Amino acid sequence: MKIIASAILLLAAAFLTVALSSDSQVTVLSSEGIIIDYDEYNTEWAPVDLKKHSTARDAVAEACSSSGHTISFDADGTISEIDGIYSNGTFDWKIWIIDKGSTEWTGLSTPYDQTIAGTTAISVAYRASGELPTIAVDMLGSSVYGFEQKSRTITLAPALTEMMASVGGITTLVGTDKFSNYPSTVVKRQNSGDIAIVGDYTNPSYEAIVKVKPDIVFCDGSQYNHTQLSQRLKEVDICTIVLYESESIEMIRDNIFLMGTAMGYDIAVKEILSELDYAVKEIESKLDSPYATDADTMISLSGDMSPWVSGRYTYAHDALIASGGSNVFAEMNGWSHINSEQIVKRNPSVIIILTSEYKATQSEYDALIASLSDEWKGTDAYKDGEIYILTEEAGDMAQRPGPRYAQLTELTSRILNPGVFDDFKMPKYIGDNYRDYLTYTKNLGFEG
Numbered sequence: 001m002k003i004i005a006s007a008i009l010l011l012a013a014a015f016l017t018v019a020l021s022s023d024s025q026v027t028v029l030s031s032e033g034i035i036i037d038y039d040e041y042n043t044e045w046a047p048v049d050l051k052k053h054s055t056a057r058d059a060v061a062e063a064c065s066s067s068g069h070t071i072s073f074d075a076d077g078t079i080s081e082i083d084g085i086y087s088n089g090t091f092d093w094k095i096w097i098i099d100k101g102s103t104e105w106t107g108l109s110t111p112y113d114q115t116i117a118g119t120t121a122i123s124v125a126y127r128a129s130g131e132l133p134t135i136a137v138d139m140l141g142s143s144v145y146g147f148e149q150k151s152r153t154i155t156l157a158p159a160l161t162e163m164m165a166s167v168g169g170i171t172t173l174v175g176t177d178k179f180s181n182y183p184s185t186v187v188k189r190q191n192s193g194d195i196a197i198v199g200d201y202t203n204p205s206y207e208a209i210v211k212v213k214p215d216i217v218f219c220d221g222s223q224y225n226h227t228q229l230s231q232r233l234k235e236v237d238i239c240t241i242v243l244y245e246s247e248s249i250e251m252i253r254d255n256i257f258l259m260g261t262a263m264g265y266d267i268a269v270k271e272i273l274s275e276l277d278y279a280v281k282e283i284e285s286k287l288d289s290p291y292a293t294d295a296d297t298m299i300s301l302s303g304d305m306s307p308w309v310s311g312r313y314t315y316a317h318d319a320l321i322a323s324g325g326s327n328v329f330a331e332m333n334g335w336s337h338i339n340s341e342q343i344v345k346r347n348p349s350v351i352i353i354l355t356s357e358y359k360a361t362q363s364e365y366d367a368l369i370a371s372l373s374d375e376w377k378g379t380d381a382y383k384d385g386e387i388y389i390l391t392e393e394a395g396d397m398a399q400r401p402g403p404r405y406a407q408l409t410e411l412t413s414r415i416l417n418p419g420v421f422d423d424f425k426m427p428k429y430i431g432d433n434y435r436d437y438l439t440y441t442k443n444l445g446f447e448g
Helices: 006-011 056-066 158-166 184-192 206-211 224-235 249-263 266-287 315-322 340-346 362-371 392-399 405-416
Strands: 015-021 024-029 033-039 042-047 071-073 079-082 091-099 119-128 153-155 173-176 216-220 239-243 296-300 308-310 335-337 350-354 387-390
Touching (some): 033 056, 042 056, 056 071, 056 091, 056 119, 079 091, 079 119, 153 158, 158 173, 158 184, 158 216, 158 249, 173 184, 206 224, 216 249, 249 266, 266 315, 296 315, 296 340, 308 315, 315 405, 350 392, 350 405, 362 387, 387 392, 392 405
Parallel strands (some): 033 119, 153 173, 153 216, 216 239, 296 350, 350 387
Antiparallel strands (some): 015 024, 033 042, 091 119, 308 335
16 A cells, blocks of 8 residues: 655645635645545645646656656556556556546546646546546545644534544544534543534534634535635635535545545544445445345434435435345435325335434333324334334434444344344344444444
């Protein structure tokens, strides 16, 4: 694995103009350079003064040379190899750019004599036809490469705080939103005053953030207030990264990578993504069994007569599919508000309720079941006693699109497939003790 030394990142400190939109520009502390991209999330940053080069080819050649890598071009200008890794017709080296004001990669054509002026990111990537380079910019089009390592950070959403923990950055936190209550180390540092509360999830405080003098602030792109705050903070030279709305497990992984890269934690972010991959593959391997089921499942945010349910483009849906289940509301987009008649029509055989309204006790579970409407009670899930609630810490985990998606996948797999995962008998209510029912993902290390 090609990993650039952290020392190089610490030396990089030149000003780079980054466009937030076609008509708004701000200045942030970052170095210029080129991304050498060997595989998804396996990237290397090569600082290069782009102003010295009139073409993409010249800039990439210097990036490889300065990083100690060989690079060869064919007569027509195509890249034949980098560091002994050869283009072979199936996987090829190509040069890509992201223009200012964009978040999309655009492939350049040989002989790569195009100008590189006006670009936010440049990558030379080893990819199969149709594949794109690793994500490199945040939701507003700001590059996450070339920053100094950060020692004072703020996260403005619970899922982002968990991501910070996963890449090993808890000790850098000087501020979080008031709902960030995991891992426990964060809560302890909030109580001691080492971490300031800088507002709630939907309404972060500009004044509170500026007061603690962060090096970088991580925002949630699903919140309009976060994107507006990002621009205000950049105007006073506070660096911000606006992460994408996590509609899928893939996007959660992209966000973890973006955060870790912006922090300069290259090795840590690769390790955690590799650990998550390994754990999920272990679960998938276990599900390759004749005893696995594809239970018709509904994931709901409450036991209301007309609840919000998980459709596609939610990370809960992705975890369900990875668990071998079938989402009865898969044709809906995102979290969707349904009526009670739709529950009857879809007739799920398993229902999983994600909630914070109940305690993980038999009496609370019984109260929820008793409160269900007749439509709920007409389902096979109710008749067969296959309604589960994830509450307390398990409920938080299941509703936050962060690195604990692998743990949600294992819990869901165990609920749906008792014939495959027979080492534990799953209770109908799971709360703060959810780790007691995990094996493959129990010790992923997010306590930090």
